Amino acid sequence: MSKMYFKDIIVAKDGMIKGPFGSDIKKSLFVPKGKNTYKVYEQGVVYNSDVNYGNYYITEQYYHEKMERFKVKAGDILITGAGTLGELFIMPQSFEPGIINQALIRIRLNESKIDKQFFKYYFFYYIKTIVCNINGDSVIPNLPPLSVIKETEINIPDLIEQRKIANILNNIDEKISNNDKIALKLEKIICSIFNFWFYQFQFPDSSNLSYKYNGGKMYWNEELEINIPIGWTVDNLSSIINVTMGSSPKGDSINVEKNGIIFYQGKTDFGVRYPYIRAYSSKPVRYAEAGDVLLSVRAPVGALNCAYSKCCIGRGIAALNYKYHSYLYYLMLENRFQFDKYNKEGTTFGSINRDTLKSLKIINPPENIIKKFEEKVEGMDNQIRNYYDENLCLEETKKFLLPLLMNRKVTFKDQQ
Structure with missing residues (x-):
């Protein structure tokens, strides 16, 4: 393990920078998206892990005059510095040119000293939990001054071991992500069934045939200005x-x-x-x-x-x-x-x-149709819950492993 300061694992110039003052990025400066505009990346990008979130832009002129220092690059790490603190997002390879807003912190790592994926886990284990004492409350005070974080002493293993640690934790995260993807597919299937029954009105009638296709009686609803089934x-x-x-x-x-x-x-x-x-x-x-x-x-x-x-x-x-x-x-x-x-x-x-x-x-709709829908989708909804149960176990495994790996209480056996 190597003792160093947090400032040693970031690039020398603007390796850790908070977004511009609020007065420098106020709404009156925003313009519609255009050919030469620059996007203002906000907290929602980090919260939603979605680089397309948000629709604030500044002019190219204002960007070059005052905001260029706050630009984002591929691989930059964005961290929320207000609201729900300490959420993290790594900028992908492809995105609109832009800057961070006043509620974000941008970190650029010295990758000769720290692996980017390892940093993600190290940040949650040490910086967020220990240095910042963030315990899940979204209304606690802002993060400590960046100068305090930069001067914080840290202990990290060499790059080879960092990558091994990151690989183990990434494998767990990938399994969690795959479970989420399957659960989301099941949810979309149920959404299609719901739409078919309750918005296309093709729920099973008394003969177990699709109501509307089978000539089910409809009436004109003045409020919605559409035909809906009798009794609805x-x-x-x-x-x-x-x-x-x-x-x-x-x-x-x-x-x-x-x-x-x-x-x-x-x-x-x-x-x-x-x-x-x-x-x-x-x-x-x-x-x-x-x-x-x-x-x-x-x-x-x-x-x-x-x-x-x-x-x-x-x-x-x-x-x-x-x-x-x-x-x-x-x-x-x-x-x-x-x-x-x-x-x-x-x-x-x-x-x-x-x-x-x-x-x-x-x-x-009538209650008997709602009951039938509940019975129809019960199996798929139970599967979604089962995937969540598995993810809870995986998250607990990750939390258990994280301090052991970081403190080298679990080590890696060299391959012969």
Whole structure:
């Protein structure tokens, strides 16, 4: 293990830099995307692991006059420096030319001393957890000054061992990613079934034939200006659900030591179907029950997950409760377009309140059809849950291995 300072593993000039002052990158400077514009990369890129997120741009002239220092390159590491702290994203090979905004930190590594993939794990193990004391609370103060982080003493193995460590942890992450991909495919299949039954009106009739194809009776609905099946209505979402708006517990109750109940703050905790467990609260304020649909009500509005078990929900989440869990989840997926207007283009400050949420319009079928749908998709939904169970075990394995690998309590046997 080599002792050095954090500043030694980054490039000499601007190896670690915070985005420009807010006054230098205010909204009045933004312009529509054009041939010679530069994108302003914001926190949503990191939260969503999506380089295409956001729609803020500055002119080429302003970029060269004042912002060139903050440009991003392929391989740059972007870290959130406010809000949900310490999230990390590595810029891909292909993206629009641009700069970081004031809420991001850009890191460029000295790759003769540290492997980029190893750094990703080392950052979460040491810098984020130990130096910054980040425990999952998204409302704690900002990161320590960059000067403090740069002067922090670190211990890292040589490059060969770094790559071996990164390879082991990457293999676990790849398995988790593959499970997520399969779960997402299953979800898309169920979405297709839901759309076929409840929006194309081809649910099975009393003869087990597709209702509309088999001449099922329809009537003109004035509110939607379409024909819908006899016996179906158009109602507010409140006609079938109970809504619990989240409320963040006190910061000193939030921990990673499993003290209390699982705590989810917002969309950044969301996975394919179920959230990732990152924190707990010993003093929960609002709860979601197992099977409730978790809806992001802030930044961005409309992202969805399900509660795996009873949990504490923060102010970025609303819990929607209905006795038919699968039906409600896919109903909300199908109606996500209704949330688009609450996400103003390029911003992370959209939100929706309880009354507005409850007033969303839905097509409401008879209960016996909802029951049939639940039975139809139960097997696939159980498979999705099984993949999540496996991913929980894999995440625990990774957490167990990480300190052992970093502290060389697990070593690698040289091949003969």
